[in-house]
Amino acid sequence: MATPLRQRGFTLFELAVVAGMFAILTAVFLNRVGYYQRQAQQVAVAQMLGVLRTSLRVQVLHLYLADRRDQLPALARQNPFDWLTDKPASYLGEFAQPDLAKLPAGNWLYEKKEQKIIYLFSNGNIFPSTGVDAVKFKVTLPGADADLDKLVQEPDIVVWKSPGSAAN
Template sequence: MIFLAMFVSAKQRGASLLEFAVTVSVIGILMALLLQRIWYYQDEAEKAAVEMTVANVRAALEIKVVEAKLPGRSIDLTIFTEENPLNLLKSKPANYAGELFNPNDKDIGAGNWCFNRTDKSLIYLLNKRISFVDAQSKRLKFKVKLFYLPQSPEPGSVAFEQVED
């Protein structure tokens, strides 16, 4: 009890320099861990958004192909290889930069989609390559391809696939 009274009666000046340094260090470590997790979740969100857009385009393309094969319809499937596949969607992604001729990375902008009118491909420019481990470059490129049945001059199916840039 005497020790406590002696400690309380002493004039308190605040935290010592050592206590301040330890507090700043702990806060710095916690902030680094928080930023690392935030970056991880941003990368995962980008990956999920790209995968979702590709899945939506594939589903819309499959629906259009089935509609084209209905009795009484005579739609040539090659038209899907010439058009922007995002036109099949009800609404384009918010990060869609438009249709461009031979766009460079600056024209597209990181984290955006673009349709290259020259080679009829859909391009996504990654924010960071680490979210897509298998990505060879910062660009992901997709095209609509025709598949022919054996011994048939007409295309049997259409697919939306990733291609090399």
Template sequence: MKKPFRKKRQGGFTLLQFALVVLVSSIVSAVALNRFEYYREQAEIAAARQVVASLRTSLQARAAQLLSTGRERELQQLASANPMNLLLWKPENYLGEYYAPDPQQIGGAGWVFDPRDRSLVYLPRNARSFSFGSSKLLRFKVEFVRISNKSLALNQVSG
């Protein structure tokens, strides 16, 4: 006796299985994108802090050089100059000098020097999530500090 011919069932996803796979992959993608944004912001903060640390080191080295060679009068010039000029290589995101920098007008994220008040300003990519304290912008200024002798320091000032 011959068995009747049966149609072989094709394997694959059912519509419900496909919907579940799409749902789970959407949730995983949303969580991953959120974490990627967080890590990008953390990298931006770390890069800004690294530039500040390099500027502070360069400023201290230049001030020590001036003091050790008896050129204390040049400290005042150093305090009013653009601190980015102390670096051998400027950061890639250094945008130049702007009077009263406005992030909307400049259109980019990075460092700018404001000659009006002689401050160095960091314009973040996302001002809503990148803030230190009360200000949305990071402002740094070279100031005289009295320790044992005249000394200069790059300090964060309120914006």
């Protein structure tokens, strides 16, 4: 009497369990990747703002030391990216009235009409969203009668929000 040979391999149930575990691990991985992409983007934005703030303060101190404080208001109307020796690769340029929905995410631009710096946030490539997340920044300067201590601390590039804006 021949003994039946036992088949070796996975059963359908075992294969389903492995596929389910793989799907769960993939979902967790994609969630974490998206989180770390957002964190890296926020750090890059903060770093670029730090560079622009430093450039602004250098420009203000140059005007102060040259006794040309009357030119401070004109400084607020300039494109802050023009103060940099090397513009970042993510800088798209100057726009009169940009259509933010048509511009690529993850980039900087300067809006000439409102004199604001805009950063277009990227939501990642895995699950693209339909809306555009943008944050706008405005140059703020002290008055022409400010002393040196105030000039060192007050020139800044701040987040600008319009009423009802969804900007971060």
